[in-house]
Amino acid sequence: MQTNFTLAQLADPHVAESEQILRRCVHCGFCTATCPTYVTLGNELDSPRGRIYLIKDMLENGRPADEEVVTHIDRCLSCLACVTTCPSGVDYMHLVDHARIHIENTYRRPLIDRLIRSLLAAVLPYPARFRIALGLARLGRPFAPLLNRVPALKPLGAMLDLAPKSTARVSDSANPGIRAPEIEKRGRVAILSGCAQPVLDPDINDATLRLLARFGVEVVVPEGEGCCGALVHHMGREEQALDFARRNVDVWTREIDNGGLDAIIITASGCGTTIKDYGHMLRLDPAYADKAARVSNLAKDITEYLSTLDLPRLEPKRLNVAYHSACSMQHGQKITMAPKNLLKAAGFTVRDPGEGHLCCGSAGTYNILQPDISAQLKARKVRNIEATKADVIATGNIGCITQIASGTAIPILHTVELLDWAYGGPKPEKIPGR
């Protein structure tokens, strides 16, 4: 569609990029139909096309963000269903990234909102702090109903509600070092330990390390890795996000230069989407652009990498698995078949829940910052999953695991935990019986 920017505005590379994205949108409205917030709220302002228009209007007029725009952008899950749907190839992801940075730079949020966001940004990306916070949250849980009654404090209530009931054990899978393969070496990869995942569910990377070792892959847990930056990136805190990105690029570049890497393995698809975007995020930083692009090219979801290993086909098992495709998996990384094919090859019966394109409402910190919409999406997701009558749920993202687990009694695991079990690992604790 037509755009209206001055040459001076277009001199800013961020604006120039957004202008190109906006030019591609033909305002056909297809994207509205698959947007979880539009489907839930029925207001075009909470649809991709509406948000694109709001962003266009804000950027063209060079205006600071205001309460209305912020409300509707904040409600966006960044699930990227709109990107999958858009026939015209509108890169909504980078457009909304730009809008979020613009909001962060030009809009002063109400005090409580600011405090909550700062708290999340200061705690979640750091495993040690997050572990302490979860302990405190358990103590604070009785106050959740009270907090939930005050609209501005709802996010705090949601935070307490989401904290798991018991502390996960501390695993050594995140300790730096090299894990040797059990058979002749056929590959060498680095693995992202992540920030929230090892605290919430260390079993996932434990299973990954076991499985890769069993199939001859040497795995490095590099010294100095940190959060991928997605959490703060989605809050528009770009400098902080870029710092995380640079640090990881440095760490992985060191590994690439010493010993080489076939892949950088990521077991949380939310992180995968962001790391695959490092090349873009750091494109304007001459010292990092090339290195970041190299890292992004090597970044692989664990199921993408496993698909290249030709794992043997196993006898069918009597276990029905509902596969929940995380938005960051199917829309962010366009990985749709690999996880299901792996599960099928390992003998599981895979079922696809209805409305698979719709987000479960987890979306990073969304379930804390937008608890009402998130709860509606969770209920809808759980309904669709339970309709499959599956024995267990498999997915590839820790956020979805926490979110969906809080809404259903069906056990939910990471795909790789089921694969590790099928290929000789211990039975995951979450699986009942035998």
Add this chain to the structure above:
Amino acid sequence: MADTISFLKPREAVLSRRAAIIADLTELLPPECLVHEARELVPFETDAFVSYRRLPMAVALPKTTAQVAAVMKYCNRYGIPVVPRGAGTSLSGGAIPQEDAVVLGLSKMSRILEVDYANRTATVQAGVTNLNISEAVGIDGFFYAPDPSSQLACTIGGNIGMNSGGAHCLKYGVTTNNLLGVKMVLVDGTVIELGGKHLDAAGYDLLGLVCGSEGQLGIVTEAVVRLIAKPEGARPVLFGFDTSEHAGACVADIIGSGIIPVAIEFMDKPAIEICEAFAHAGYPLDVEALLIVEVEGSEAEMDAMLKAIVEIAGRHGVKTVRESQSATEAALIWKGRKSAFGATGRIADYICMDGTVPLGKLSYVLNKTSEIIDRFGLRVANVFHAGDGNMHPLILFNANDPEDAARAEEAGNEILKLCVDAGGCLTGEHGVGIEKRDLMRHQYSEADLNQQMAVRYAFDEDWILNPSKVFPLDGRPTA
């Protein structure tokens, strides 16, 4: 912004009372159902005919028929124009508002109320999307037949407004042939029901009148639509030709010989390239024109019909014939076709024409269209429902170049006149909207138009319902 097409002058009496009107609407609707902040109105200023834009005064998003009725009653009392809006996918500007108007959006009324397999009907709210109906009844072996390419997003209310069609309408008919009843709010807030679960109703066929009335006779809040049992099997087949003339003549010959496949869709080379790049459907890239012909029924029925079609295509020098080999491939073939307009956005802005011509004139009109486009120094991609003779030249241009945009509009008008002069009509399915409004006199005599306007007048004397659309702005009857 393009400005050749004008809108009615906003009513001063309405504009000057803006604050009071908003305050009154706040009383009638829950807070989440009313949009009136200046910034928030901007995304409602247009639909898929995006070259024209007008900010509305407010947007009402009611959740119930009663709320629709309350808003209508209020607006009627104060002479406030109302522009109904479904999903805003109109290609003729049907849902573009105006400065003194309240947009009445049905997007919060999107539930399927009842599915009645015994009577093969579904009762739905007007804001439900076309595809949602087919999805809801799909597992039970049924579907809702009219399938606009925009079916993923467009609403039943909008389909009724425009009497929309789609690829599969060749066999099953367009919206009006699949609509059995509506609940509708009249301009003064009265709620009426037309039709029902049966194929014909006693008295006048007002339902037929409402279908295609572009939001000018009332606000549809519920609809009863016909469900159709899915065929045993369906197979899209690709026929590639060396020239558009051959493909066009082949279509006329197929239909002329009494064969009615479910769908015959046409794409020229630019359209094939655009769609293939998006959908990777396996369209042949070495042909100048492509027909997607879908047959359905039992294996034997499909084979027999295909055999006859292949024979006819042979007489027109068909170059490649390819049957889809799997359900996935068939789905991709349709995905590519249905995404054609959107995917065109990857290479340029476009406006989409909608003229319909007698089948015997397809080749002639395609040729003339190219001549017009060349004369204006523009580019075109053709992708359309060939079996119905419903042509969709997509005129490609650069929206950031005002002269280019003006040329595109002018070329479009010439093409539409060409269709009328070839014995066809201005619009096959996208409606008149504002886009073709000023060409209505090219299609109709004064007497024809007056009679249509008299009907409209009978429903809405003050012309408040979607007033800038369909009829030329001058010469309208007034109270």
